[in-house]
Amino acid sequence: MITTLAFLFPHTALGTVTLYPLERDFGEAWSNLPTSGDAKNGKPRRPPYSGLAAALSAVSGQPVILMPHSYERPDDELASPAVAVTTRAIAPDTLAMAVREWERRVRKGDDANTLAPLLAEAEVQHPNLASYVRGSDDGRPYAPGWFYRVAAWNFAQRLARNPLPVPNGPADLNVRWRMDTQGSLISWDHVIKRSILKPKRTGYAIHKLDFRVITLPGEPLFALHVLPTFSRLATHWANTRTVFIDHGKGALLRMPIGHTKNSDGEWVPYARNFASEVIEACGMDFTDWPTNEGLSDLSGQIRALVPGPIPHPLGKGVGTRFNKILADHISATIKRPKITQVTFGRTDIELTRPTKGAVSREDLDHALVATCWDRVRIIALYNDGTTRRRMAETLAQYTDTPDQPLDCSDRTDHPLTRRLAVHFRRLPALDRADAVDWHTELSALDELEDGSLNGAWVETIWNPKPSKREREANQHRHDHKRDLRRALYDRGIVSQFLARQPEPEPNEDDDAEEVKAPKDYKAVNALRDLFFRLGFVDDRLCRVTDLTAEPILVGIHLRQQRVSNRRPGGADRTQMVEILTALHTSSDSEQPWHLKTYDHHTHDWRPQAEAEAAFGRGPIGRDGHARHEDGALLARQHIDSALKVLPSDRPLIIFVDTEACRTIWPGLQNIQFATGSLPGDDLQTDTRPVAVVAINTAYGEVPAPVENAASNRRSPKRPPKPRDYLYQRTTSTGITSWYTAQASRSYEGFGSAGSIGGVYTRFTLPEEEQSLQRKDWHSFTAVQITVPRAAGHDPKQLASLAAQLCHQSLAWDARTRHPVPLHVAAALDRAHPEYRGPSLDTPEPITNETEIAEGAD
Secondary structure (H helix, E strand, C coil), rough: CEEEEEECHHHHHHCCEEEEECCCCCCHHHHHCCCCCCCCCCCCECCHHHHHEEEEEEHCCEEEEEEECCCCCCCCCCHCCEEEECCCCCCHHHHHHHHHHHHHHHHHHCCCCCCHHHHHHHEEECCCCHHCCCCHCCCEEEEEHHHHHHHHHHHHHHHHHEEEEEEEEEEEECCCCCCECCCCCCCCCCCCCEEECEEEEEEEEEEEEEEEECCCCCCCCCEHHHHHHHEEECCCCCCCCEEECCCCCCCEEEEEEEEEEEECCEEEEEEEHHHHHHHHHCCCCCCCCCHHHHHCCCCEEEEEECCCCCCCCCCCCCCCCHHHHHHHHHHHHCCCCEEEEEEEEEEEEECCCCCCCCCCHHHHHHHHHHHHHEEEEEEECCCCCCHHHHHHHHHHHHHCCCCCCCCCCCCCEECCCEEEEEEEEEEEHHCCCCCCCCCHHHHHHHHHHCCCEEEEEEEEEECCCHHHHHHCCCCCCEEEEEHHHHHHHHHCCEHHHHHHHCCCCCCCCCCCCCCCCCCHHHHHHHHHHHHHHCCCCCCCCHHCCCCCCCCCCEEEEEEEECCCCCCCCCHHHHEEEEEEEEEEEECCCCCCHHHHHHHHCCCEEEEHHHHHHHHHHCCCCCCCCCCHHHHHHHHHHHHHHHCCCCCCCCCCCEEEEEEHHHHCCHHCCHHHCCCCCCCCCCCCCCCCCEEEEEECCCCCCCEEEECCCCCCCCCCCCCCCCCEEEEEEECCCCCCEEEECCCCCCHCCCHHHHHHHHCCCCCCHHHHHHHHCCCCCCCEEEEEEEEECCCCCCHHHHHHHHHHHCCCCCCCCCCCCCCHHHHHHHHHHHHHCCCCCCCCCCCCCCHHHHHHHHHHH
């Protein structure tokens, strides 16, 4: 049995709330507020409700939210009645002054005062939260949007009343929590500190508990999911975005900040949403912003969070030991009414991984058949001799003499197997520090377009951390990967990069025995990933599955990305990334499984490498497609039309990411589970089953594993890790969801450094082990699987198939977060040159009229 950090609580445990009901005239008054553009040249916007809520939180010292009062997602927030919700009533004079001053600041000095009177007219109510819950009897509970945050506040307040006892030798360390204005609990008085000498600096971090009220498939009760984090503190103001302020009473203020230049031309922080101005207008003193020195020694009332993933003396994560202590504390503290820890019981299905590592030489030509090409060529592009040697040594394992170096010259094809060859080319432009015209540099590859499938293995020397000499000279080396990958895609070539490494130092001891060189795992993994991109599929998947009906396993990957082209209005446009992959299974041992991906341009399913190149040549997403409203309808229609192109005589098993797809197909949502629309609704017939399996890996939604409670513990401290089995949970309404959990590779390896968080907490790490504070302390991770449409299959077997296709990955030694078809689709997304980056201008296609006009000139 796997225990988790999620807890079911009866509706009587929801508590009460302080609520200000606001009629539609409040939304009308809000719609008359002035608009302003943002820093990215986006279209003018009105301030969101959250701006006023943040200012009210600052002046009241308690959580406040302002949201539409609606059970559905409103088409127009300002046309719906709203509510202001907080933990206790705000003094009327303070409320009126704060709202009036905030509006005056939004109007740039115009004291129109349209909002404060409407809030003053609201009759303060103190209802029970349980009165807003609907649908519990059917196992589909839901409530207004604001409900979920307020219920989490109430739970956090109850938990904060009792300190967390952390075992520390013969006595307990009692960690006291402070609630902030977002409803999180902060270990304000228990700061972890670590100093280092090179470079000389000191780092600080605090423990933070976030809370999310979630629903579980078929569960009549809401669940509260506790999310512990190890939040590192900034020691200078640069790029910081969030601060905590201890103003001596009530909750800690959590406040978003910006940066502006003062009269001396120095960058200084300021509170967003006019929080400091509102506080001062209400007759309160806003604390002075500390200097960098004050921030670095925690001497003031303000602490700032680090702005992102930056080098820090302390690592991330709280470790599994802390999670276990926290879970036990919650169960012991919240007794009236009693809460129930969410658990998953073990099934009889064990997950196996008989094949690890890259495709073997014996299976290589068989796996190559899956590419749908007779011959495959690896084009090795390099400029450094050490990189060429590393590539040759790694490729040698696929020759008849794997222990001997690969002896081949440049610019010629060297056969490795009957169907696979390698072609080395030196490319000096790889060392250029500035941008390169890669279409010109790669023109020599045109001669290799001879009916073979080409894949490029490319050396890269770019390092995100410039050397000291480059920093002093203000030199920034250009990263060629994005431009080079696009240029290779234009030639129909998929690519994988290999980072350059310096030549190892020679052994100065001439009499020393010859030592075998360590395995070059980076080169091995890069070549394995290139095989993956080319579409190599060996028999490792069919060995762990039993699919006699030869279904097509489809993965639907969706992700919304903002258009970023630095044009006016570009910041307000989004596009939907839609990638569909199909893993064609086979019961014939001579016919390997093979992957195909849908090409939106040709409206056809093409072999993986061809489809990836076609996808990478164009824009990453589709304009007009979105997660909601008309954009969701367009996305659904487009994907359904793609599914119709698949062979109609084969069963389909469709894997979808729950979080990404549930607004497109409401049948994936817990509130409409298996009753709303689902992918492939129009394809299902009496003779052709179309099953849908939903995979949820969302942080905050999938209950985090604590321990394998059924295991015999070797250590009384370390929580037993989950085993390689499929787990399940069935609700009182008969809905079953499945669950897999695992320890990360870092947790299982690297000696004591990997699993140190299973033995100690950050608070109790012995002095002699303090250097391990710099490590990331990993916790267990999980995947939740549901089957909204079984289509005649046993739902448990479909869940087992999904779990096994995560456990036995196609090109990785460990488990992946998604089954193979979904994992492949996400990998194509990440390889696109526009992935989470600026949009590239795509040349307009030449029309006949253009050709005629140019010819006339």
